[in-house]
Structures are given as C-alpha cells and as structure tokens.
Amino acid sequence: MTIYPDILKEFNNRTKNKVVVTGTNGKTTTNNIIYHILKNNNSKVVSNLKGANMKQGVITAFLRSPYKYFDWASLEVDEGSIANVSQDFDFDYIIINNFFKDQLDRYFETDILAKNVYNSLDDKYKQNKYFKLILNGDDPIVAQFQSLKSENVFFGIEDDNIVEDDSYNLNRSTEMVNCPICSKKLNYNKINYGSLGEYSCSCGYKRPELDYWISDIKNKGDYCTFTFNTKYESYENVKFNYPILFNIYNCCAAMAFAFEAGLKPKKIIKSVKKFKYELGRMEKFTRNNQDFYLFLSKNPVGLSEILKNLTFNDKSKVLIFDLNDKPADGADVSWIWDAKLEFLNKIPNIQRIYSTGKRSYDMSIRIRYTNFDVQKIENDDNMLNILEKCSKFYPESDVYVISSYTALYENQKFLKQFSEEMETNND
Amino acid sequence: MTDEYSLNIFNMFPNLLSLYGDFGNLIAVQKRCEWRSIDTNIINYNGDSKESLSEADILLFGGGSDNALKQVNTHLIEHKKEINNLMDDDAVFLLICGAYQLFGNKYITVNNESIEGLAIFDYETVPSEKRFLGNISIENTLNLEPKEIIGFENHFGSTYHDYKPLGKVISGFGNNGEDNKEGLVYKNVIGSYLHGPLLPKNHHLTDYLILNALKRKYNIDKLKELNNILENKALEQVKAKFK
Numbered sequence: 001m002t003i004y005p006d007i008l009k010e011f012n013n014r015t016k017n018k019v020v021v022t023g024t025n026g027k028t029t030t031n032n033i034i035y036h037i038l039k040n041n042n043s044k045v046v047s048n049l050k051g052a053n054m055k056q057g058v059i060t061a062f063l064r065s066p067y068k069y070f071d072w073a074s075l076e077v078d079e080g081s082i083a084n085v086s087q088d089f090d091f092d093y094i095i096i097n098n099f100f101k102d103q104l105d106r107y108f109e110t111d112i113l114a115k116n117v118y119n120s121l122d123d124k125y126k127q128n129k130y131f132k133l134i135l136n137g138d139d140p141i142v143a144q145f146q147s148l149k150s151e152n153v154f155f156g157i158e159d160d161n162i163v164e165d166d167s168y169n170l171n172r173s174t175e176m177v178n179c180p181i182c183s184k185k186l187n188y189n190k191i192n193y194g195s196l197g198e199y200s201c202s203c204g205y206k207r208p209e210l211d212y213w214i215s216d217i218k219n220k221g222d223y224c225t226f227t228f229n230t231k232y233e234s235y236e237n238v239k240f241n242y243p244i245l246f247n248i249y250n251c252c253a254a255m256a257f258a259f260e261a262g263l264k265p266k267k268i269i270k271s272v273k274k275f276k277y278e279l280g281r282m283e284k285f286t287r288n289n290q291d292f293y294l295f296l297s298k299n300p301v302g303l304s305e306i307l308k309n310l311t312f313n314d315k316s317k318v319l320i321f322d323l324n325d326k327p328a329d330g331a332d333v334s335w336i337w338d339a340k341l342e343f344l345n346k347i348p349n350i351q352r353i354y355s356t357g358k359r360s361y362d363m364s365i366r367i368r369y370t371n372f373d374v375q376k377i378e379n380d381d382n383m384l385n386i387l388e389k390c391s392k393f394y395p396e397s398d399v400y401v402i403s404s405y406t407a408l409y410e411n412q413k414f415l416k417q418f419s420e421e422m423e424t425n426n427d
Numbered sequence: 428m429t430d431e432y433s434l435n436i437f438n439m440f441p442n443l444l445s446l447y448g449d450f451g452n453l454i455a456v457q458k459r460c461e462w463r464s465i466d467t468n469i470i471n472y473n474g475d476s477k478e479s480l481s482e483a484d485i486l487l488f489g490g491g492s493d494n495a496l497k498q499v500n501t502h503l504i505e506h507k508k509e510i511n512n513l514m515d516d517d518a519v520f521l522l523i524c525g526a527y528q529l530f531g532n533k534y535i536t537v538n539n540e541s542i543e544g545l546a547i548f549d550y551e552t553v554p555s556e557k558r559f560l561g562n563i564s565i566e567n568t569l570n571l572e573p574k575e576i577i578g579f580e581n582h583f584g585s586t587y588h589d590y591k592p593l594g595k596v597i598s599g600f601g602n603n604g605e606d607n608k609e610g611l612v613y614k615n616v617i618g619s620y621l622h623g624p625l626l627p628k629n630h631h632l633t634d635y636l637i638l639n640a641l642k643r644k645y646n647i648d649k650l651k652e653l654n655n656i657l658e659n660k661a662l663e664q665v666k667a668k669f670k
Contacts, residue, residue, distance in 0.1 A: 109446070109492050111492065111494075178442070178443075178495075183494060183498070185442050185473075331560075331561060331562070331579070332447065332579045332581065332622065333579075334447045334448030334449075334451070334579060334622050334623055334624055335447075335448060336448070337448030337449075337450055337451030337454070337624050337627070338445075338448050338450060358664075359664065360664070361657055361658075361660045361661035361664045362628070362661055362664075364657045364660075364661075365627050365628060365657050365658060365661055366451075366627070368657055369451070369454050369455065369458050369627060371458070374657075379660070
C-alpha cells in the first residue's frame, strides 16, 4: 500500500459491479455462496474467499486475481473496516447479516460498532454514492439501517418449527438487545437464534415485512431442504449442504442478493444446491470409515448454534473443543459463558469430550458448570494425540472438532495429515 | 447439608448488565450451592420486578454499557435506602466493572459525560489515558487460598478510593493502573473490575460469598469441600501467561 496508495481506487474503477458483505457472523460463508452463484453465471469475479477482510485483504484479492477488469467484486469486509475500505471503494449492494457480540475486547460494544458502520454508510450517501442495502430483517440492530436514505430489501426466516425453546435462554438475555430506537427492552414473539426473530417494541419499532424469506426447513443431518420465497414466487425443496441455522441465514442473504441483482432464479437455485466449500468450515475428513468434522466457533451465538444442531443428531460422537486466546481469537475468553453449552446435556450419545488449546481449562470449567458428567471431560494439549485417541478408543463415533479462529487452520492441517496418513498406510 | 438451607440470589438487571459473560457468576454461585444441596431461588430482577430487594441474600451485578448503567441507576436510586440497609445487614453483593463504578458518586465517560452514581460509596471514576485491557492477576486481601484471583479486565475508567481493596495487583492494571489496588471490600460487598467471568475460575471467592450468605442467614461457618481440580489447573494455565 505504501508503493501505490490509491491502488484500491484503481481496482474500484476497473470493477463493473460490487457487492460487499459485512456483519458479525457468516460473512465468509455468504461471500462464498455469492461467488459461487456469480461464477456459475460466467462472470469474471474477484473475491476474498478465505476471509481476509480488512483493507489489505481486499487489495490482495484483487492483486491475486487472474483478471485485469472485473464483472463483479464480491467482498466480505470486516465490520470494523467498513469505514476504511469505503473511503476508496464504492459498492452497489451491501449485505448486513447480523450484529452479535464478537471479540468485544477488540470492538467494545455491539451498539457502538453498528453505529460506526451506519455512519460510514451515511457518509457514502452524503457523497451521493448510492447502493442498495440487503438487510437481515430478523436482526433488530441491522433492520434499523433502513433509516439510511437508501433502497432496502429485507431477508429472514419464517418457520415455526425452528423457533427456540425458551428454556435454554435461562433469562441470561446476553444476546437480547434493547430497542435501537428507544432503548427499551424488545419483546420477542419468536426467537430463531441469538437476537434474531420476530421482535417489536412499544415505541412502534418492529421487524419489517420481509422481501425474501426461507420457510419449511427440514434438517436431514448432513444437509437440509427449504422453501425460498420472494413476494411473488416460492421455490420449494431447495437442497443446501449446510443445515445449521446460521448457514441457512447466510444462504438466504446470498439468494436475496442474487435475485436483486437480476440473476435467473433457476441458475441461482442450481448454484445453491451445488454449493460446497473447503475452507475448514464444516469440512469433513475421513479416516478408516470414521468421520471427523471441523467447525469454526468464535462467538457465543455461533457456538450455541453448532451445539444446538448436534441435538438433532443421534449418532455416537466425540466432541473436541479447541479454545485459544490469541489476538485474532479475542484475548478475552469470557464469551464461552454467553454460549449455551447447556445444549451438551441434550445432545445424544456423547462418548467423550476433549478440551485443548491455550485456554482448555476455561472450556472444561464452562462444561463442568452445565452439570455435564465431568468424568467424560479430558484435557490434552496435543491435538494429534486426541485424534489418535478418537480413532483408537471411539472408532464407532463421529468426531466434531470445534475450533476457535486461530486453531482452525492448524486443525485443518492436522486433520488432513491424519486422514491422509491412513490412505498411505492402506496403499 | 440438606435442603433446609435456601438462598435468594438476585440476578440484577440481567438484560442490561451482562456484558462479557458476567452471567457466569450466577451459574457459579448457583451450581456450587446445588452441588452442596443448598437450595437456590434465582430472581431475575429488572426495573419492573415485584420482588422486594430486602429478600435478597446474594445480589449479583454484572458490567454494562454506559447507556445500560444510566437505566439501572434510574431504577436503583429509588431503592437506595433498601440497598444501604442490606449492606449494613451484611447481605452479599458482587459488583462487577460498570456496577462497581455505579455504586460510587459519579463517573465520567470517555466522551466527558458525567453520569451520576448511587453515591453509596465515596469515590469517583474518571477516564484513563488508555483502555485497561488484558489478563489480570491479584493477590487477595481476604486470606483466601490460593492467594491469586485471576480474571480479565477491560475498562476505560480509573477509580480511586481508600476502602480496603479486593487485592493487590500482581499483573495487570486494577482500579487505576497506579496504586496497585484492585476492587473494593466493604462488609460483604465485593467490587471488582474483573470479568472472566470472575467467579467460575476463582472458586475460593465464590465459596467465600456463599459462606458469608449462609453465615448471615443460618449461622453456618463451614462449607462442604468440592473437587476443584479443573479450577486449579485453569489458574496454572492463566498464571503461565504472566511469566
């Protein structure tokens, strides 16, 4: 950047259409789905698919692209970097997924963070730069962005079968947010997960009418099916390979965008059905017919959702938690207390839980305080050891590796090595 | 111990004061009672609660945003007398971060806004030059074993007072980054900047709070021992960070 400080402005000029994804959770998945859809539409697309989402990461994506001119840029931008990136870069569409508590020691409080993003976008309008907002209507903090003088569309989920059972909220209300307009406590008619759902406030603020929504979700274990609705059409039985609710939201965001961008519905749905990505996010590895799944978990709602999804899964299983506190993870690991680890008691057939990472004992204590059987919890600071134990002592079990951010890529390597070792041995 | 013992635990303003996992403090008190067959009655106390504060044996306050603290103050100022009576009567209070600041005379935010406190304690909180952020270890003044209390601090405010501190700072910033003091102890009130959350990893402090509540209500002077292997290992893991 020191060589050519205006480089991002130059890339901005060379790109016909731009879509940016921001918010706390699901940027990378949403961006990957969008890229996949645009690619299937034969566009020259540039994207930071691996999630390097600060200004430098955005620039690097352009530098590494094989193209000189671009039909589309599909970029995820860190919610803390929107101001910085938007100085040199315009967008036609901006998707805001959600605002949850995430790495608070970096960003302090969610409402302040949302306000900063709001102000950056407002500045863009003041410079007469126009773009369309694609907003998660189920998130009360995101939906308030409708007051920007822009065109908005709202997406969300409308499905009574996925509405959360209140008993797991335990009145901790850490994810509950106050009304962004009048600061009073919001009322929820339905909670889908975290602070997402059908909310209203006595001041009149409420969930907006949705333009795009997913309904009739059927969790099939390894995949799900759902109906995608626009105000005019319904597309039933769409297959999607990532059944956890937060990924269904991401898919809804990507599809809402694709419809808004005028792509053909048939092509959009075909792309969604085929979508699979290999970035260590719900990636599957196999060794000796034993399946190992790798998950990223970096904030309370994300972790809660991963665990909730496992409550639908009857298979025999081993869970591995890998918790680090490096800067990119957030040095403050208190967020695990806001996650609903209590779901562990509802997950069938857990044979063992291994805890590893720089803050493994914080996680073990958190699990102990759910009343989960302590005898089943084991700490081990060596991931390869743990994997060996899984395959030796629990060969009949599926293994779920739930990693904090900095542990993810390391574990991906370990799992790859571990599964390939066996292939070589079998030769 | 049998179910004949029962504690009323007031979870204060859970929808406003639950920043940084402070909810874990409630779980810690609740479970460590449950594991000893001490009955707990959890009251989620909000502005519109009907329960009387005077029923409380333990009151847990977490941290909150400036906005949240203003709202809490509006409610609590009406109950100031009850709070004072409870304190004089040795009820157990845990005040974390923002709540600790709120019990002073006033605090001044980073934006130089002055927010009135409950003025129960005689101190003020002023903005620091930088955010006090990171793992912290203190040596407790309550003669608890182990000596260390560990946690994570994240505050812009500097608090200065002459009350007995909760501990001497071994590593980290504490009340103000200057006088090596962290927190406050006054009768059975503990104030502290420590998140983490504070109680689950510091089982000795949790048991201290529970025992004080039982002493006051039932004249009990000893708690059943629990297994604290994981907690002690966690302490070692965090201590290693300071080396």
